[in-house]
Amino acid sequence: MGIEEEFYVFPTYDSKNIVNIPSFVSRIFGVKANKCIDKKLTKSFKGYKNVVLFILDGFGYSLLEYVKDVFEFTKNFEKEGTITKLTSTFPSSTAPAVVSIFTGKTPIEHGVVEWYTYVEKIRSVIEAIPLTTIEKIKLSEKEFKHSNFFYSTTIFQRLKKVGVESFYLVSRFYAQSSFSKFLSKGGKVVPFISYGDIPTLVKSVVSKEGKKFVIVYLDMPDSLEHFYNFGNEVLLELSLFDRIFSVLRKEVNDTLFLLTADHGGTTVSKFINIERIKVVRESLERKGKRVIPPYGWCRSIFLRLKKSKVKTTFETLERKLKGYASVYLSEDLISKGVFGPRNGKFSQRFGDVIVVPKKGVAIYSNYMKNVKKFNGFHGGLSLEEMLVPFGILAV
Ligand SMILES: [Zn+2]
Numbered sequence: 541m542g543i544e545e546e547f548y549v550f551p552t553y554d555s556k557n558i559v560n561i562p563s564f565v566s567r568i569f570g571v572k573a574n575k576c577i578d579k580k581l582t583k584s585f586k587g588y589k590n591v592v593l594f595i596l597d598g599f600g601y602s603l604l605e606y607v608k609d610v611f612e613f614t615k616n617f618e619k620e621g622t623i624t625k626l627t628s629t630f631p632s633s634t635a636p637a638v639v640s641i642f643t644g645k646t647p648i649e650h651g652v653v654e655w656y657t658y659v660e661k662i663r664s665v666i667e668a669i670p671l672t673t674i675e676k677i678k679l680s681e682k683e684f685k686h687s688n689f690f691y692s693t694t695i696f697q698r699l700k701k702v703g704v705e706s707f708y709l710v711s712r713f714y715a716q717s718s719f720s721k722f723l724s725k726g727g728k729v730v731p732f733i734s735y736g737d738i739p740t741l742v743k744s745v746v747s748k749e750g751k752k753f754v755i756v757y758l759d760m761p762d763s764l765e766h767f768y769n770f771g772n773e774v775l776l777e778l779s780l781f782d783r784i785f786s787v788l789r790k791e792v793n794d795t796l797f798l799l800t801a802d803h804g805g806t807t808v809s810k811f812i813n814i815e816r817i818k819v820v821r822e823s824l825e826r827k828g829k830r831v832i833p834p835y836g837w838c839r840s841i842f843l844r845l846k847k848s849k850v851k852t853t854f855e856t857l858e859r860k861l862k863g864y865a866s867v868y869l870s871e872d873l874i875s876k877g878v879f880g881p882r883n884g885k886f887s888q889r890f891g892d893v894i895v896v897p898k899k900g901v902a903i904y905s906n907y908m909k910n911v912k913k914f915n916g917f918h919g920g921l922s923l924e925e926m927l928v929p930f931g932i933l934a935v
Contacts, residue, residue, distance in 0.1 A: 547899065548866070548921035550878055551627045553646050558626050558637060558800060558928060559880075562644035562695035565591055568796060569704050569751060575644075577930065581624065585932055590746040590795040592754045595641060596781065597634060598762025598918065600804015601625050601927035607778060613785040617799060621933030628803040630878050631840040632918050632925040634762070635668040637802035642723045642755070643692040646880025650692045653879075653889045654919060656835040656908075658844060660888040661686035663827045665835040669719050674833070674907050688886075690722035697726030699753055707745050709738065709756040727753075735780050739788040746792050762805065762918075789935050799931035805916045806839075806924040808902040812864060814841055814895065815906045819856040823849035835891075838902035838911055839920030842870070842891035850892045857895060865897045896921055 551557050556577055563573035567582045568591055576582060604623070608614040617623050629637045629647050631654045636647040643650055651657070657668050662683045665674050671689070672678050679687060696706035706727030714720050715731035730745065732738050738756060746752050758781065761774040789797065814820055814834050824831040825844040836842045845853050850869070858867045870890045875882055879890060897903045899922055904911045918925045 547923065548896070549627060549923050549926040550876075550921065551630050551646075551926070553877065553880055556624065556626045556930075558628055558802070558930075559640040559644060559646050561593070561626075561641050561798070561800060561930070562698070565593065565695060565753060565798075566698065569699060569702060569753070571698070571702050573644075577626065578624065581622070581932070585796055585934065588794055588796040588934065589750075590752045590754070590792065591798065592742060592746065592756065592792075592795055593798040593800065594781075594785075595638070595755065595757045596761065596799070596801050597757070597759045598803065598805050598916075599778075599801035599929070600918075600924055601929050602804055602924045603761070603774075604929045607775065610775065611778060611782040613782050613799075616785070616789070617797075617929075617931035617933050621797075621931060624930045624932075625927050626800065626930045628801075628926050628928055630921060630926070631836060632803035632920065633837060633840075634802050638723070638757070639692070641800070641802065642694050642696075644695060645692050646884065648874070648880035648884030648886050648890070651688055651886035651889060653842065653886075654836040654840060656837060658832065658835050658842065658889050658891065659683075659687045661688075663832065665833060669717070671718060690718070690725075694723065694725045694727070696724060696753070700726045704751040704753050706753045707755070709741055709754060711757075711759065714757075714759075735784055738784050739791065742788055743791050746795060789933075793935060795935050797931075797933045797935065799929065799933075801928040803918045804924045804926065804928060805918045806899065806920070806922050807915055808838070808897075808900055808917045810864070810901045811838075811912055812861075812897075812901065812903045813906065814843075814903050817857070817860060819849075819853050819860075823853040833907060834905040836894075837917075837919045838904045838908065839897055839917050839925065841895040841897075841903050841905065843893040843895070845892045847892075854893050857893065861895065861903075863898070864901050865895050865903060868894045868896065870894050 560575045560577045566573040636652045708724040709730045712731035760777045823845045832844045
């Protein structure tokens, strides 16, 4: 699609987007797939016994450019392999983007909008990880079923049919979560204790007989970026990955290494509470006595409004947030395919009006407490948030 508007980068779901990584991997293992990141690229990397995909949370393309001469792993991928730019999903956030990488589905097809997602059947905003209401109440079995979160098939399930065994290496702190269980459907979760045991665990998996696909998810550098932006703290953590990669690449063969991120990140200094705007307070849709609050996260905020108030709220917000944010009617972004195909199953989850803050601005809702202690954010449409690397390196 490739719409560019002001300084915004929109997802290119038909080609160079993270949603097509599962198709890329499928083709490496000789499985036909509809979509493709790049046909030429796929052709030149076919037929390896093992594929190991590293997802570095928050390692956007801008950060890669900033550190590429500092670390060996970035030099390795650039000189001996190749690095392509991919767009993230919109919102450019962990929950929708990671689900897209594991399922090959866009946000409108898998239904995970953002960290805070509206679920139409229970008319509530829920927290995608760890699947509770915003009041921190765990979803009942019925509500969980209605959230429809984990219904997509994963790349692991598809590869299993052709005899490829898959593994999901993730920190032991996340390994037991329902989110990890869903992501690893068709494969096996392998918890690592700390970064130091990653090479040992990957090696033990890929050295066994048969084709193997391994996804290694690291919650770095994102967790540090939120607090420290792109300072020395982030560089130090990346130097750990540099060590891990240099050890691992010497110990395996017949393996294709892939490196990507779910999204990038950007810095913020101006905070606006959207519920302080009168028209928003007055126009939000209600469930009984309570309003359905704005949801998403600080760089892409979704509003569900009383139908009679959509136009006024949209126009007032456009005026009030001029210079701070772009305001869209959800149906316009849906029809442009910004969340995936127009006919996607979950179009109702994207509300009536969407507010996308400009560079340097975070817009939040009352219940998104503590946002002001953060410096780094993602979820929006800026180049720094939307572009991620896709590195390929064969050993
Ligand atoms: Zn993330």
